[in-house]
Amino acid sequence: MTIEMKPIGVVAEVTEPPQEGQSFMTRQDQREKLLIYPEHREGLTGLEPGQTLQIIFYFHLSDSFDYITFSHGQQKVTGVFNCRSPRRPNGIGIDTVKLLAIEDGVLTVDGADMLPDTPILDIKPAPRHHRRPPEGESK
Amino acid sequence: MTIEMKPIGVVAEVTEPPQEGQSFMTRQDQREKLLIYPEHREGLTGLEPGQTLQIIFYFHLSDSFDYITFSHGQQKVTGVFNCRSPRRPNGIGIDTVKLLAIEDGVLTVDGADMLPDTPILDIKPAPRHHRRPPEGESK
Secondary structure (H helix, E strand, O other): OOEEEOOOOOEEEEEEOOOOOOHHOOOOOOOEEEEOOOOHHHHOOOOOOOEEEEEEEEOOOOOOOOOOOOOOOOEEEEHHOOOOOOOOOOEEEEEEEEEEEEOOOOOEEEEHHHHHHOEEEEEEOOOHHHHHOOOOOOO | OEEOOOOOOOEEEEEEOOOOOOHHOOOOOOOEEEEOOOHHHHHHOOOOOOOOEEEEEEEEOOOOEEEEEEEEOOEEEEHHHHHOOOOOOOOOOEEEEEEEEOOOOEEEEEEEOOOOEEEEEEEEEEOOOOOOOOOOOOO
């Protein structure tokens, strides 16, 4: 069974691009602009700044993977399904971001770590329990 | 650009299957068994019961979509990227679940809402801020 997908958009701008020698896994969260292709823009209806979104994307620069890999987050060797490495059997990535602005099919988001030119596959509102409370709120 | 993916496993058992007339969107979270195919099982190394995981799957029964759709969760008409409907341009679903057991390539998880026979595309540990605190804990 082979499943085919086509990008709905692309990462058009990254405010702080990765520096030389700085790996994907160790970069800080950054502000990014996601360009949604014109034919898909009607699907953005209802999105509003302030929402927490899941951005589903494709690790377009990863062309292979290992089942056992080094997890930068956990600083140990472990299974590929026990880490969020970009090198995986199906190269799907998920960033949970805050939507800062939306205009003319371009979403400005905070908290992403996608590389420039990353293909976007899907956008969903985050489940309710994923939404971090604002600072100072007790719940 | 077309991206090809192949399932790493399948939803093998759903403890409380959906009842007649009960839609995918209105079902309660349930306990499920995910069978990971033998060739991918090495990638499960390090996973342990108690972890919160993101299960990425394919909405295999959805063969079309609309850009404007009815959101059951929000009880209103809105854009497909502003809801978690299974009918979407790329049929990717994400469930955040608790891993209850793992044995012989079968993961028993709690909190999923996948249908039986759903193809599994990927498994990742949930980001730290997605992990719900145990009952009674203040953070």
